[in-house]
Amino acid sequence: MPLSTISSISTSSTSSHFSDGLPFPRNQSSPDFEVETSLSKAPLAPSQARRRRTSDKDAEAVYRSSVSALVTAKTRPFTVCGRIPVDPTALILFFRSKSGITHALDFPIDVDYDMPPSFDVLISTCLSYPPPAPSSFPETGALFYPPNLALTATLEIANHPILDAVRNTLFPALPTGHYLTAVRDRLEICLKGSSRSVQPRPSDNRVATIVVTLPVRFRGGGLVVHNKDGRAETFYGRGGKSGDMEWVAFMSDCDYEVEMVQKGCRVTISYAVHLKTFGPSGLQPNPLISPSDQFLDLLSPVLNMSRGRKIAFYLNGEYGVDPSEVLAESLVPYLKGGDSVLYHALKLYKLSPELRWTAGGYVWPVGQTVEILNEVLDSPPISPSKRMAFSLLNGTGMRHVPSVSVPLSAPSEPGSDEGEDLKTRVEKSGAKPLADEEIMLLSDATLSGPVTKERVPFVSGGELEKLVVNVLLIVYIP
CATH class of the missing domain: 2.60.120 (Jelly Rolls)
Incomplete structure (x- = not known):
């Protein structure tokens, strides 16, 4: 099963912090922040392929299979389990x-x-x-x-947050009401x-x-x-x-x-x-659920084969937050579906996962929002007639998400390249390339599940553009 992995993306250099022996190809960001990763677009050179040992290929196949199984389980959870703090003598x-x-x-x-x-x-x-x-x-x-x-x-399960845990994990997209x-x-x-x-x-x-x-x-x-x-x-x-x-x-x-x-x-x-659908409906960082043994068995080989690396997964849920006003880390108590299962499974392994905003091969620091500041106070009026979203593609294409409000930046100078202008603004806002942060993104291009996306408006050439911002769950495996 082919995997799409974005690891060390940089527009300034083709070098990588990882060796060519890793099972994930490296791709460069294009200036307009559109990236479509495909295994066929990053083949090994024939001389490199001949030097690969059979054992290396077997290890890569196992790694790919393990990542694919884990991503599948995270994307579509169908079970959830936990415990009820009840004294059995009182039952x-x-x-x-x-x-x-x-x-x-x-x-x-x-x-x-x-x-x-x-x-x-x-x-x-x-x-x-x-x-x-x-x-x-x-x-x-x-x-x-x-x-x-x-x-x-x-025993009354209504006295315990079991239904909240069931809704949070098995029905994360349940509408309000x-x-x-x-x-x-x-x-x-x-x-x-x-x-x-x-x-x-x-x-x-x-x-x-x-x-x-x-x-x-x-x-x-x-x-x-x-x-x-x-x-x-x-x-x-x-x-x-x-x-x-x-x-x-x-x-x-x-x-x-x-x-x-x-x-x-x-x-x-x-x-x-x-x-x-009747009746109206706490911020608790403690999980209401426990990852199943089967999910932990899928996660274990991925962690074992990722030792010494900083790996990342896309979040899949829709959280409806403003990246310019809240930190990605503040989403932890609100994680739902497979996002919650994976986060708390990593915590069970005594690891320290973190959430960070990302876009176009760049990632913002864990304690920073996505703010593209105004550079010129006297900006020309914004025309709402033309809108274009810069999107990070993950194998299956762009997905539409509702817009959010953030501070707008200055328009591009006449004759300047819009992609380079956006790249410069992103870098000035504090974002770093994934290559510099040595982050390897694990994903499966064959899955068409949703990816958490928010849009950050900015002004370019007097027109309103919107940059798609994702959320990464990043963890270092010692």
């Missing part, structure tokens, strides 16, 4: 048996040491899942509580030696499902979630140990199954997440 489950008697079940539970009588009643009340095929036998031990019987718990609500779906029990095969998807118009693991000790029983593209993530969790309770959420177009429980008993309560 009580109330249910009604087939005889009409109400029982209360206290937690935590370890069936290998003590089987509460009410838990026996709960198991006997549950029903077996139907066989996955008409000719097969029912799944022994894979049970669910009858939906027609009363069931309630002292649309909200998520959760309705308890069913209680499921997998006894020792049992598993749960993929069942037909519910037809209740849900947009996602949340699965909360209750504090009952078990071993094995991993939750496997499959999305429509064939990708899968497995959540093993802590096996119902005492402490924070775990939850996993996934999109409604995903299938899930439970691997065989090797020891103990796995008990979960699932919730159907629905989209509503």
